[in-house]
Amino acid sequence: MSSETEFLTHIGNAFFADLKVRLSGSNSSHEGRVEVYYDNKWGTICDDHWGLREATIVCKMLNFSGAFQVGYFGAGNKSFPIWMDNVKCRGDEQSVAACRHRGWEEHDCSHAEDAGVVCRNDSIPPTEGK
Numbered sequence: 820m821s822s823e824t825e826f827l828t829h830i831g832n833a834f835f836a837d838l839k840v841r842l843s844g845s846n847s848s849h850e851g852r853v854e855v856y857y858d859n860k861w862g863t864i865c866d867d868h869w870g871l872r873e874a875t876i877v878c879k880m881l882n883f884s885g886a887f888q889v890g891y892f893g894a895g896n897k898s899f900p901i902w903m904d905n906v907k908c909r910g911d912e913q914s915v916a917a918c919r920h921r922g923w924e925e926h927d928c929s930h931a932e933d934a935g936v937v938c939r940n941d942s943i944p945p946t947e948g949k
């Protein structure tokens with residue numbers, strides 16, 4: 820099973836084409852450190868304000884029904900940017916890129932704060948036009 824998927828999301832005037840997300844740093848496909856692909860580079864998300872609501876958005880992007888809990892799965896590669904910080908989601912976003920955050924690569928974090936998720940282990944096929 821692929822642990823990454825592509826999303827196409829329109830938020831106001833912003834256009835998030837092909838935002839990819841994957842889970843790293845664990846042996847299971849349903850949990851791990853959240854890594855997002857932006858500006859041609861994989862990077863991480865700081866865990867400031869990171870909670871179940873934010874984790875749920877990431878898990879749904881990966882076709883799980885939701886998140887079981889947040890977790891820490893080690894530091895991302897030192898060369899990776901920390902792409903997002905202070906992420907706050909409403910809960911109905913199609914992509915974590917649509918949640919409020921400080922701005923790409925704007926953060927006060929280190930990789931010791933890389934956000935992780937434990938998704939409900941019930942991957943479901945993508946649904947069309949909900």
Ligand SMILES: [Ca+2]
Nearest residue numbers: 867904905927
């Ligand atoms: Ca912060």
